[in-house]
Amino acid sequence: MTKLVVFSGSCRESSLNAQLARAASRVGEQEGADVTLVSLRDYTMPLYDGDLEDESGVPEGAGRFRELLASHDGFLVACPEYNGSITPLLKNTIDWTSRPDGDVPGLVAYRGKVAGLVSASPGGLGGLRGLVHVRAILSGIGVHVVPTQFALGGAHQAFNDDGDLSDEAKAGQLQAVVSQLVETTRRLTD
Numbered sequence: 001m002t003k004l005v006v007f008s009g010s011c012r013e014s015s016l017n018a019q020l021a022r023a024a025s026r027v028g029e030q031e032g033a034d035v036t037l038v039s040l041r042d043y044t045m046p047l048y049d050g051d052l053e054d055e056s057g058v059p060e061g062a063g064r065f066r067e068l069l070a071s072h073d074g075f076l077v078a079c080p081e082y083n084g085s086i087t088p089l090l091k092n093t094i095d096w097t098s099r100p101d102g103d104v105p106g107l108v109a110y111r112g113k114v115a116g117l118v119s120a121s122p123g124g125l126g127g128l129r130g131l132v133h134v135r136a137i138l139s140g141i142g143v144h145v146v147p148t149q150f151a152l153g154g155a156h157q158a159f160n161d162d163g164d165l166s167d168e169a170k171a172g173q174l175q176a177v178v179s180q181l182v183e184t185t186r187r188l189t190d
């Protein structure tokens, strides 16, 4: 069974991207994947600092998140857009989890994995500009990022009480990303 981690690049309690990640995880299960939905709040780590790394190695939270990604075939990330780009939380998580750690080589969490990208924003473009940067970063460290992506604009008004997307067309766009992620992962890992 295809194993996917789903998470948001924001760990805010009422994060719109966490809501989109939750909706995506349900779609992933419907598509037949084994989905692990997590919050980066449960994998806290300090801001990357080379001196800190030299003194005490990779932080415990980063090591656990790296192991989580490494033990799955791929991941879906809901990416908030900050000033047209990636959030510091997501970038910092990628930075720490891409580092070598004792006997564990760098990039084990990323190289050869498959990823899908979505974003949510109250704004009209839905965080689309930030996805360009996240795609470039992940592709640069060996992740196969599926071509289909989804940016949800007006996200503060997009979810119904069950946490699903009220608009059928938008729900279809989310489904298209998840379905391509599951299918691509299946093909690459079989």
Ligand SMILES: Cc1cc2nc3c(=O)[nH]c(=O)nc-3n(C[C@H](O)[C@H](O)[C@H](O)COP(=O)(O)O)c2cc1C
Pocket (backbone or CB within 6 Å): 008, 010, 011, 012, 014, 015, 016, 017, 018, 080, 081, 082, 083, 084, 085, 120, 121, 122, 123, 124, 125, 126, 127
């Ligand atoms: C520092 C900062 C920069 C932001 N820049 C953008 C932006 O460039 N584009 C955008 O659509 N929204 C931007 N926003 C608004 C976020 O999309 C909004 O706060 C969103 O709810 C954050 O995602 P979350 O709900 O998952 O935490 C910004 C928010 C912050 C805090």
